[in-house]
Amino acid sequence: MALATRTGYSPIQILLHWLIAALVLFQLVFGESMAEAVEAAEEGRTLDAGDQFMASAHYWVGIAILALVALRLVVRLGTGAPAPIGEGVMVKAATAMHHLFYLLLVAVPVTGLMGFYLGDPWGELHQFSKPVFIVLIVLHAAGALFHAFVLRDETLKRMLVPTKS
Template sequence: MPQPNGYSARQIRLHWLVAVLIVLQFLLHEPIAEAWEGIEEGRSPAFNWLILCHIFGGGLVLVFALWRLVLRQTRGVPPAPEEEPRFLRRAAHLGHLALYALMIAMPLSGMAAWFGGVAAAAEAHEVMRGRFWCWWPCMSLRRSGISSG
């Protein structure tokens, strides 16, 4: 796999686009969560454009995350700094794997819950939402250099 000196403009734009979409997903969570509770209680949800935005945003996160993976494979990414300890490089790699897994699994579980009525997928979605709150800010700080002193 190639290892360029920096990220391409497309990779940078996709990174920030996905970051903004993920923040919006957290902000748009309550309306869809309330609608899901209503569905579980046997009520049919009324149309709400915030729910539609959450569904559409989740689909975009999935598409853009897959696109980012394709770019990582075809263009490559810069290597980690040589002076960074090996265990930190490994932790960063594992963190990235976890983030990509969440960026793919969360939209898929949300779609399975909303469109398929799969309650277990909704539960998994909520569990992953809690994990995202832990991983995403930490990885964002690390990549921006804020946490490296």
């Protein structure tokens, strides 16, 4: 099985990882524009051009994230992933974190779309995801840095430098 034979990630896996990460960061930083647009619509107010542009960007970036995550899952199923470095509870925690990331990367755009078209409770659920994402990202980055600077293993390097096998 490809999962056991890979020693690192492919260039497309690395590209998708960092592209999705950048788009999620964009959403977290600029996502309030969509909340402002929804509030303005409920109150019958008109948004200025900048807020309208950012709300539209939030919508389309969310759809792009959903499409890229689908592609990432297809690539992962087709090419596999390297075996985790480490053992025991750390590997279980990393596996759980990655599964939670994939769940959020699908559920958050879907609940955003449902909130946009159907309203609450989907919109409220979508907004609740922001702090969850932030906590998960901080833990993920801390884990990567822990591997790089404390354990001094190849975990972080594998998501920076592609391998051929």
